[in-house]
Amino acid sequence: MGVLILRRTQPNMRRAFRTPLVPVVPILAALVCLYLMVSLPLITWARFVAWLALGIVLYFVYGMRHSRLGRRLLEEEESVIGREVEEVSRRDR
Numbered sequence: 001m002g003v004l005i006l007r008r009t010q011p012n013m014r015r016a017f018r019t020p021l022v023p024v025v026p027i028l029a030a031l032v033c034l035y036l037m038v039s040l041p042l043i044t045w046a047r048f049v050a051w052l053a054l055g056i057v058l059y060f061v062y063g064m065r066h067s068r069l070g071r072r073l074l075e076e077e078e079s080v081i082g083r084e085v086e087e088v089s090r091r092d093r
Contacts, residue, residue, distance in 0.1 A: 001030055 003019050003026045019025050064070060 001026065 003022065006013065007022060
């Protein structure tokens with residue numbers, strides 16, 4: 001499908017590889033893939049969904065723990081909290 005979209009949106013783009021019979025081959029390839037997916041047993045789809053869900057959870061957990069942006073936001077939040085605590089302790093004196 002990407003071949004069809006690129007042909008339409010960027011017709012003058014230089015391409016290292018050219019697909020033969022452009023509208024026919026990509027459409028047939030997509031239809032064959034769709035047929036193969038539809039013919040899979042239900043248990044295969046259930047396993048796919050389970051592994052996909054596990055992968056998404058792992059992806060976001062890893063991202064939350066290793067995100068540079070998240071660390072920076074956490075440091076900024078800690079500095080703001082530290083300043084607020086200092087202000088409150090000054091007022092209480």
